[in-house]
Amino acid sequence: MTSPVEATLAYAEQFHHEDEILHAARQRGLEMGAVPILPGGGAALSFIATVVNAKSVVEIGTGCGVSGLWLLRGMRGDGTLTSVDVEPEHQRLARHAFAEAGFSGGRVRLISGRALDVLPRLSDGGYDMVFADGAKQEYADYLAEAVRLLRVGGVVAFDNALWHDRVADPAQRDPDTVSLRELGKLVQGDDRLRSVLMPLGDGLLAAVKIAQ
Numbered sequence: 001m002t003s004p005v006e007a008t009l010a011y012a013e014q015f016h017h018e019d020e021i022l023h024a025a026r027q028r029g030l031e032m033g034a035v036p037i038l039p040g041g042g043a044a045l046s047f048i049a050t051v052v053n054a055k056s057v058v059e060i061g062t063g064c065g066v067s068g069l070w071l072l073r074g075m076r077g078d079g080t081l082t083s084v085d086v087e088p089e090h091q092r093l094a095r096h097a098f099a100e101a102g103f104s105g106g107r108v109r110l111i112s113g114r115a116l117d118v119l120p121r122l123s124d125g126g127y128d129m130v131f132a133d134g135a136k137q138e139y140a141d142y143l144a145e146a147v148r149l150l151r152v153g154g155v156v157a158f159d160n161a162l163w164h165d166r167v168a169d170p171a172q173r174d175p176d177t178v179s180l181r182e183l184g185k186l187v188q189g190d191d192r193l194r195s196v197l198m199p200l201g202d203g204l205l206a207a208v209k210i211a212q
């Protein structure tokens with residue numbers, strides 16, 4: 001039986017409708033094992049990108065393009081999404097989804113490689129938003145890079161911050177869960193950040209950079 005809490009969370013998730021392009025990209029992501037962000041988290045990404053008037057966004061974990069579509073739809077019309085993924089085939093499918101949605105090649109810079117090799121090459125303070133959805137055990141390192149990459153007023157967001165209901169359960173001590181729990185502590189303990197943990201999708205942890 002569905003509990004009232006589960007029904008409320010499901011209602012919030014279904015509140016955000018995905019069009020055919022997002023739906024097709026989601027199907028391709030699931031088939032490839034690049035699990036896409038859920039619609040609630042995607043809608044939050046669009047919302048944040050709009051609120052910060054995002055022109056330059058970094059994404060870690062392109063997958064097959066679901067989160068990228070949500071980001072691009074929230075960003076400024078002249079904005080550029082820089083997206084990093086270690087799997088060229090995922091990025092090929094993401095590029096297809098972006099083109100299908102009408103985003104020109106100039107709006108998206110896809111970089112193939114491991115995030116921790118690529119991120120150090122990007123400019124300090126040059127970005128309005130960073131979205132992380134790559135290797136969960138690297139999230140603490142992504143946080144350090146994101147704080148460096150963001151301008152003051154920019155936002156970093158992490159998907160899977162609640163990791164299949166495991167983060168809230170102290171009995172769960174697998175490496176991904178522990179890493180995500182540690183990330184929460186790091187974000188909360190950083191005076192340069194003001195954060196919010198949203199129980200959307202699989203959990204979206206977002207923080208605005210309030211000081212250099």
Ligand SMILES: C[S@@+](CC[C@H](N)C(=O)[O-])C[C@H]1O[C@@H](n2cnc3c(N)ncnc32)[C@H](O)[C@@H]1O
Binds near residue numbers: 068
């Ligand atoms: C959960 S999927 C991303 C889904 C995507 N954000 C979306 O919503 O459609 C994770 C992606 O991160 C990539 N990835 C995993 N480890 C990585 C790493 N160390 N550096 C860069 N990409 C990585 C995987 O190839 C995969 O495409």
